[in-house]
Amino acid sequence: MIAGIYEGLRAKHEHVRKLLKHPLTLTEKILYSHLETLPDSALERGTTYADLKPDRVAMQDATAQMALLQFMQSGRKQVSVPSTVHCDHLIRAEVGADDDLKRANTENKEVYDFLSSVSDKYGIGFWKPGAGIIHQVVLENYAFPGGMMLGTDSHTPNAGGLGMIAVGVGGADAVDVMVGMPWEVKWPKLIGVKLTGTLNGWASAKDIILKLAGILTVKGGTGHIVEYFGEGADNLPCTGKATICNMGAEIGATTSVFPFDEHMAKFLEVSDRADIADLARKHAAELQADPEVLADPAAHYDQVIEINLSDLEPHLNGPFTPDKAWPISKMKEAVKSEGYPAEVTAGLIGSCTNSSYQDIDRSTSIVQQAIDKKITPKATFIITPGSERVRATIEADGQLATLTEFGGQVLANACGPCIGMWNRTGMKDGTPNSIVTSYNRNFAKRNDGNPKTHAFVASPELTTALAIAGTLTFNPLTDTLTNRDGEEVMLAPPTGAELPEVLGQDLQGFQAPSENGENVQVVIAEDSERLQALTPFTEWNGEDLTDMPVLLKAKGKCTTDHISMAGPWLKFRGHLDNISNNCFIGAINAFNDDVGQVKNQTTGETGSIPDVARAYKAAGKGWIVIGDENYGEGSSREHAAMEPRHLGGRAVIVRSFARIHETNLKKQGVLGFTFADPSDYDKVQEADITSIRGLTTFTPGTQLELVLSHSDGTEDVCALNHTYNDAQIAWFKAGSALNLIAADQG
Numbered sequence: 001m002i003a004g005i006y007e008g009l010r011a012k013h014e015h016v017r018k019l020l021k022h023p024l025t026l027t028e029k030i031l032y033s034h035l036e037t038l039p040d041s042a043l044e045r046g047t048t049y050a051d052l053k054p055d056r057v058a059m060q061d062a063t064a065q066m067a068l069l070q071f072m073q074s075g076r077k078q079v080s081v082p083s084t085v086h087c088d089h090l091i092r093a094e095v096g097a098d099d100d101l102k103r104a105n106t107e108n109k110e111v112y113d114f115l116s117s118v119s120d121k122y123g124i125g126f127w128k129p130g131a132g133i134i135h136q137v138v139l140e141n142y143a144f145p146g147g148m149m150l151g152t153d154s155h156t157p158n159a160g161g162l163g164m165i166a167v168g169v170g171g172a173d174a175v176d177v178m179v180g181m182p183w184e185v186k187w188p189k190l191i192g193v194k195l196t197g198t199l200n201g202w203a204s205a206k207d208i209i210l211k212l213a214g215i216l217t218v219k220g221g222t223g224h225i226v227e228y229f230g231e232g233a234d235n236l237p238c239t240g241k242a243t244i245c246n247m248g249a250e251i252g253a254t255t256s257v258f259p260f261d262e263h264m265a266k267f268l269e270v271s272d273r274a275d276i277a278d279l280a281r282k283h284a285a286e287l288q289a290d291p292e293v294l295a296d297p298a299a300h301y302d303q304v305i306e307i308n309l310s311d312l313e314p315h316l317n318g319p320f321t322p323d324k325a326w327p328i329s330k331m332k333e334a335v336k337s338e339g340y341p342a343e344v345t346a347g348l349i350g351s352c353t354n355s356s357y358q359d360i361d362r363s364t365s366i367v368q369q370a371i372d373k374k375i376t377p378k379a380t381f382i383i384t385p386g387s388e389r390v391r392a393t394i395e396a397d398g399q400l401a402t403l404t405e406f407g408g409q410v411l412a413n414a415c416g417p418c419i420g421m422w423n424r425t426g427m428k429d430g431t432p433n434s435i436v437t438s439y440n441r442n443f444a445k446r447n448d449g450n451p452k453t454h455a456f457v458a459s460p461e462l463t464t465a466l467a468i469a470g471t472l473t474f475n476p477l478t479d480t481l482t483n484r485d486g487e488e489v490m491l492a493p494p495t496g497a498e499l500p501e502v503l504g505q506d507l508q509g510f511q512a513p514s515e516n517g518e519n520v521q522v523v524i525a526e527d528s529e530r531l532q533a534l535t536p537f538t539e540w541n542g543e544d545l546t547d548m549p550v551l552l553k554a555k556g557k558c559t560t561d562h563i564s565m566a567g568p569w570l571k572f573r574g575h576l577d578n579i580s581n582n583c584f585i586g587a588i589n590a591f592n593d594d595v596g597q598v599k600n601q602t603t604g605e606t607g608s609i610p611d612v613a614r615a616y617k618a619a620g621k622g623w624i625v626i627g628d629e630n631y632g633e634g635s636s637r638e639h640a641a642m643e644p645r646h647l648g649g650r651a652v653i654v655r656s657f658a659r660i661h662e663t664n665l666k667k668q669g670v671l672g673f674t675f676a677d678p679s680d681y682d683k684v685q686e687a688d689i690t691s692i693r694g695l696t697t698f699t700p701g702t703q704l705e706l707v708l709s710h711s712d713g714t715e716d717v718c719a720l721n722h723t724y725n726d727a728q729i730a731w732f733k734a735g736s737a738l739n740l741i742a743a744d745q746g
């Protein structure tokens, strides 16, 4: 398949160069060559919608359930592109890999059986629990330079480390591709990041994205693809590039990508894909930006940012948001001025972001120093390997033994504490404390469910050093630690191999689908509390929406974790009605700062948001939600759109949206609009009755109106903008995008 794709590239690129009348960036090369049909005029960045044909789809267990329940409704017999399911999110971290995995297999049996049989039936590869975290398994087995894929997880861009355009989407988008339709996207703008110099000392690839997050903030990448280049990029290992692309999700970018180079070729070789490495070497020019682009980046990217790796400092980002970037030298001051709890109570390395062989090897080099220099670690130290391949390799090469000898707890190859599946012991809920992780996200409650846990994101090396020192104020570049003999000792900068000789065994935990799945039975028990077949959402009745209370006016950050919490709720990801009981329970009510509680405007009583929503629904009343900036930031989970829809929500009106969530709302038939004047947000009052005017003439590019009838009899009318195109308006009218696909099959 890959040879076929590479063969045609040169001619396609030549055609596009003529069309655009300029040399091509790498992103343009990959995107144009994945268009359903080559256009006869240039696509306009930030404006035109385009239809792309991705090469593959990947889904993780927590989102695959909903994606596949939707796929089952589509009426198709087989998936149209190679697709895989990965069991990683549902494993609870408690006592350690073996026991946790055993318990997960019992606890989640029904869901795993469902996913395994649906995969078998429809031609989808199935990776069993314990095989690894989706993004690592994809990097080790499926990603290839110049390819394009979708994944039902926001950190899918991890594969950009291997030169692939990999985009995180909601399940409904993945279903489009699996049924053979194109994936529609607004043609992205481009941010070029030029890396100069070379990393040295304590700095690592993670610090590049931590620094960039500080520059661009959580919404700076929205609508953009980030393309890296420069000698600094050429000096980075493939897995370091993957780390950077992975966490690019935190700046809102559609995805991030690095040009093909020898580091990628070597990674392909150690992961048993020497044939792809050779092919890519032959086509290297097609898998990188044109030299003229690199000679004058400002002329070809919408924005160019330069980072000099030679003087990059290690960073700690947080707490509560991944873009609050502190260079380590500023941390002492920050702890004082911001009042962060100085003590580091736990250091957690690994996850899909940072669990490469090199990450573990470098962290182990620090642990080894601590052992040699007789330093006793202060904080709990936890390691989550990203895949069985890496785990088996670090076991064989000895790092794992060193880490455990030092007191490190090794968890299953799964998401665990990164997604709130951490049964943390010894820390009472509500106790203010700081932890450091090498993960990518740090929204409140994300790791242990405690709103007072201040989570800071860092490189694995720095996380390890801070876990040893036990305080955020330790700067390993300048500070000493006191050892068991009372001596002052320093930790030397980490060292580690870029790659092992071979990366474990491939296909551990993989189940190939049946050739012909026609007779495979997919069972969903009637009384299941974890799985529920979907009922199609009702279509639009052709009238403007009137008489709708404001269920919630959300204040400040309202991420998908606030809208549909993970952790303990992950178990209901396949049961829409049950998971809807977490709808908005983390959101902050703008009228009184309450969390998850609102006033029922019919009874005047305060209740939990899902309860009030259900009461409105039972009374036949639709409702709306008002939100602030970057609403829906974070995860790709479409539950954050399906739950409001299921509970009777009609529209979400905000100052601005995060990309994936905006699409998810549209797909599920919830109207997603933005205030034309962001200050109109302030006009919304608690007891308002609202209507939306203009739906009967709903067309691309025309504004609609939100009418706010206040309780004192006055009225405000707010102009609403939207990004719907014709096809998306049709989704709204049909009740959901899936209703259209199903109708087409019927």
Ligand code: MIC
Binding pocket: 062, 063, 089, 152, 153, 154, 155, 168, 419, 441, 566, 634, 635, 636, 637
């Ligand atoms: C996350 O990191 O938040 C998750 C859990 O991986 C999500 C997906 C999900 O909610 O299932 C993501 O990033 O998309």
Ligand code: SF4
Binding pocket: 089, 133, 134, 153, 155, 351, 352, 353, 414, 415, 418, 419, 439, 440
């Ligand atoms: Fe899993 Fe965390 Fe990675 Fe999401 S960010 S895929 S929860 S390890």
